[in-house]
Amino acid sequence: MRAAVIVFPGSNCDRDLAVAFEQAGFSVDMVWHKDHSLPSGVDIVGVPGGFSYGDYLRCGAIAAQSPICKAVVEHTERGGYAIGICNGFQVLTETGILPGALLRNAGLKYICKTVGLKVETSDSAFTQGYNAGDVIGIPIAHHDGNYFADDATLSALRDEDRIAFTYTDNPNGSRDDIAGILSHNRRVLGMMPHPERAADEGHGGTDGTALFRALSGVLTPA
Amino acid sequence: MKARVHVMLKNGVLDPQGEAVRHALGAMGFDQVHGVRQGKVIDLELADGATEADVTKMCEKLLANTVIERYEIELI
Numbered sequence: 001m002r003a004a005v006i007v008f009p010g011s012n013c014d015r016d017l018a019v020a021f022e023q024a025g026f027s028v029d030m031v032w033h034k035d036h037s038l039p040s041g042v043d044i045v046g047v048p049g050g051f052s053y054g055d056y057l058r059c060g061a062i063a064a065q066s067p068i069c070k071a072v073v074e075h076t077e078r079g080g081y082a083i084g085i086c087n088g089f090q091v092l093t094e095t096g097i098l099p100g101a102l103l104r105n106a107g108l109k110y111i112c113k114t115v116g117l118k119v120e121t122s123d124s125a126f127t128q129g130y131n132a133g134d135v136i137g138i139p140i141a142h143h144d145g146n147y148f149a150d151d152a153t154l155s156a157l158r159d160e161d162r163i164a165f166t167y168t169d170n171p172n173g174s175r176d177d178i179a180g181i182l183s184h185n186r187r188v189l190g191m192m193p194h195p196e197r198a199a200d201e202g203h204g205g206t207d208g209t210a211l212f213r214a215l216s217g218v219l220t221p222a
Numbered sequence: 223m224k225a226r227v228h229v230m231l232k233n234g235v236l237d238p239q240g241e242a243v244r245h246a247l248g249a250m251g252f253d254q255v256h257g258v259r260q261g262k263v264i265d266l267e268l269a270d271g272a273t274e275a276d277v278t279k280m281c282e283k284l285l286a287n288t289v290i291e292r293y294e295i296e297l298i
Contacts, residue, residue: 057285065284146238173236
């Protein structure tokens with residue numbers, strides 16, 4: 001199983017994400033944002049958290065136009081798997097791979113703490129290690145995590161069972177308490193909380209481990 | 223040629239920064255302010271021959287996120 005983790009100037013969770021993949025049995029390639037293609041045989045692309053390009057213009061906007069993101073879009077269009085965490089979620093919405101956008105937190109504050117997440121669906125490679133309805137503790141660390149989508153998009157997400165996680169106590173004003181969503185084909189997950197920061201005893205929690213473990217073994221390269 | 227692009231959050235999209243500015247103005251005694259929306263102004267210096275259509279493409283692809291923002295182009 002091979003994972004590619006994208007590295008932008010300003011990424012700061014890239015190595016954490018690589019370790020989480022490795023602990024779940026993946027071999028990991030770190031891929032620089034100026035590269036034009038992904039390594040061949042990649043099963044999943046990880047777009048990590050951080051502050052790509054200093055969050056200039058909008059969070060994730062400039063990263064979404066980088067050469068490697070074109071390759072990531074093509075990978076997902078071929079049916080490839082991808083996970084975007086925090087800034088990575090912002091990047092995936094800016095590319096259009098995932099619907100909606102992430103606005104400034106309603107309370108205007110940067111929030112860094114462990115929050116409760118309700119698993120809304122176990123019907124995806126990412127969430128099959130949980131049961132729908134499970135509540136897990138995963139850290140958030142963001143200033144712009146307030147998920148916004150128009151009413152039609154929200155009802156499509158609900159009707160198609162594409163809301164992966166919701167907050168048990170909405171910290172940022174996200175519509176419908178949304179913390180993470182799936183793509184139409186359920187092979188791309190974007191989420192603001194950081195499962196890679198809850199994937200080792202040393203983190204103080206391991207509720208994120210099941211996400212990475214569930215991924216290994218079920219993926220097929222695109 | 224220069225263009226000035228105004229980017230604003232769409233109506234109905236929460237603008238917590240604008241709301242904070244409104245609160246501050248109210249606390250300062252400016253009771254006449256009912257609402258504040260905060261946006262961005264981006265000035266572009268363009269090569270000769272650039273057109274408004276070029277700037278529209280820039281807005282659609284990068285300068286604005288049309289999921290949440292609207293934009294206006296002013297040629298100056």
